[in-house]
Amino acid sequence: MIMVMIRHLFALVSVLLAFSAVAQSWPTQPVRVMVGFPPGGTTDVIGRLTANELSEQLGKPFVVENRGGASGTIGAGVVAKSAPDGHSLILVPMAVSSSKRTHLMPEVPTVSETGMGLEGFEVLGWFALLAPAKTPSHIVQLLNAELNKMVAKPQIVTKFAELGAEPLGGTPERASVFIKEDQQKWARIIRDAGIKIN
Numbered sequence: 001m002i003m004v005m006i007r008h009l010f011a012l013v014s015v016l017l018a019f020s021a022v023a024q025s026w027p028t029q030p031v032r033v034m035v036g037f038p039p040g041g042t043t044d045v046i047g048r049l050t051a052n053e054l055s056e057q058l059g060k061p062f063v064v065e066n067r068g069g070a071s072g073t074i075g076a077g078v079v080a081k082s083a084p085d086g087h088s089l090i091l092v093p094m095a096v097s098s099s100k101r102t103h104l105m106p107e108v109p110t111v112s113e114t115g116m117g118l119e120g121f122e123v124l125g126w127f128a129l130l131a132p133a134k135t136p137s138h139i140v141q142l143l144n145a146e147l148n149k150m151v152a153k154p155q156i157v158t159k160f161a162e163l164g165a166e167p168l169g170g171t172p173e174r175a176s177v178f179i180k181e182d183q184q185k186w187a188r189i190i191r192d193a194g195i196k197i198n
Contacts, residue, residue, distance in 0.1 A: 026142065031062045032063055032089070034067055038068040043072075044066060046165070048064050049159055058146060082132050086136070092127065128179070140172050
């Protein structure tokens with residue numbers, strides 16, 4: 001019985017060491033952080049801040065590449081066609097307002113509070129670092145852990161506040177749900193408003 005337990009323990013330790021070696025081997029080359037907009041805007045600033053922090057935390061270069069055009073879809077297309085190895089990432093921007101007052105400007109009311117008949121109004125501006133489909137889970141989890149460390153740093157919270165943003169951590173699963181819900185919300189709004197693309 002003890003021999004079987006030792007074998008199982010050895011097998012578990014071997015698997016954990018192998019996983020650790022694989023996780024530590026990434027990144028094996030510079031990581032390209034694609035920003036789908038020209039340099040100088042908020043998306044670029046947050047992209048560069050993120051790339052610098054991840055370079056420092058992981059000891060490997062994260063390099064911003066700007067590919068502006070078509071509202072970010074050119075850069076997104078480049079990353080979507082990249083190898084799913086975690087070496088090409090994209091920072092994706094979205095809209096503007098929220099349903100709760102921000103601690104950055106607590107005296108400013110929300111759109112819902114203005115009495116203009118827009119109760120429940122919520123349009124969130126958000127940024128997420130995304131990798132191509134089929135990127136190995138251990139790379140996604142490692143990147144997520146490093147991003148959560150980054151957004152917890154007081155100097156990062158301050159820099160984001162200067163841009164009018166509040167950094168939040170989370171999980172890849174929660175981000176996936178959030179993105180899907182946001183897409184469904186905007187698809188419904190577009191459909192209900194009868195907006196057509198010519």
